[in-house]
C-alpha cells in the first residue's frame with residue numbers, strides 16, 4: 264500500500280486506521296452477512312452508529328446533551344447557508360454576518376433571501392487577507408444571531424477565538440476547523456460543518472444546535488425537510504449512512520488520540536513548522552496577516568507563477584500532492600487538518616528547503 268502526503272483542502276485525507284477498519288468490516292458488518300450500507304437506517308446496527316456518533320461528538324466538545332442536539336444532515340455546508348436563515352430570519356428580523364471570505368459571502372447571499380442582513384465587518388477590500396479584532400465589529404441593534412466563518416479555507420485565515428457579541432448567539436460555519444481545537448460553546452446557538460474537511464467523507468453535514476436557540480425559530484411555514492425541528496424530533500428520512508458510519512470512527516479516533524486538547528497542540532505544531540519556513544526569507548510569501556493565519560490551511564505564494572507551477576510539479580513528483588491554491592486565488596495551499604501527519608508536514612518543509620536552495 265502506498266499513501267501520498269495529501270494536502271487536499273477537501274475532501275481531505277482521513278486517518279488510515281479508519282479506512283482500514285471500514286475496509287475490513289465492509290462486506291460483513293459484525294457477523295450480519297451484509298454491509299452497513301445494505302441495511303435499514305432503522306436497524307439496530309445503524310441506530311447504534313447514529314447514536315454513538317452523536318454521543319461521541321458531544322463528549323469531544325464537552326457539550327451537555329440536555330442543552331445540545333446533534334443532527335447529521337445532507338446538502339453540505341452550502342445547504343446550511345440557506346437552512347439557518349430559513350429557520351431564523353424573516354423580513355422583519357436582522358442577522359449579522361461577518362464577511363471574511365468566499366464562503367461567508369455565499370452565506371450572506373442566501374440569508375438575504377429571507378430577511379435583513381447587516382455586515383458588521385468585511386475584509387473583501389483587502390482580498391480577505393485578515394479576520395477582524397473585536398474592536399472592528401459594529402453589530403446591528405438586536406440581531407437574531409451573528410454568523411461567522413471560523414476558518415476561511417480558501418484564503419487561509421482563521422479566527423483565533425470567537426468574536427465577542429455581547430451575548431448574541433453565534434452561528435458558525437466551522438467546516439474547515441471543526442474539532443481541530445476547543446470552542447467556547449456557551450457563545451454559540453448553532454455550529455455546522457461539512458464533514459469532508461476534518462471529520463469524515465463528503466455526504467454529511469454535522470449540525471450542533473442549542474435547544475434554547477431553536478426557540479428563536481420563527482413560526483412561518485418552513486418546508487418539512489428544511490425545518491431543524493423535524494430532524495430534532497426524529498430520524499426523519501434516510502440519513503447518509505455510510506458517511507455517518509465513517510464519521511463515527513473518525514470521532515472514535517479523535518477520542519483515542521486525546522481529544523481536542525491533543526489536536527489543538529498537534530495542529531499548532533504543524534502550522535508553526537510551516538509558517539516558520541515561510542518567514543525565513545522572502546522566497547515564500549504568506550498571503551495573510553500574521554495575526555489571522557490559519558492553522559488548517561497554510562497559503563503562500565512564490566515570486567512568479569512559473570516558479571509556483573514548478574514548485575507544485577516537483578512537489579507532486581515527491582508524493583506531496585494537492586497543494587495548488589484555490590482556483591480563485593492561485594498560489595500554494597497546504598491543508599493540514601487533524602488527519603494530516605507530522606511526517607507529511609516535515610516532508611513538505613524538507614521539500615520547501617530543497618526547492619529554495621535550487622531556485623534562489
Ligand SMILES: *Cc1c(COP(=O)(O)O)cnc(C)c1O
Pocket residue numbers: 273338339340341342366412414415416436437438439457458460
Ligand atoms: C468547503 C466549505 C464549504 C462548502 O461545503 P459543501 O459541503 O461543499 O457545501 C463551506 N464553508 C467552508 C468554510 C468550507 O470550507
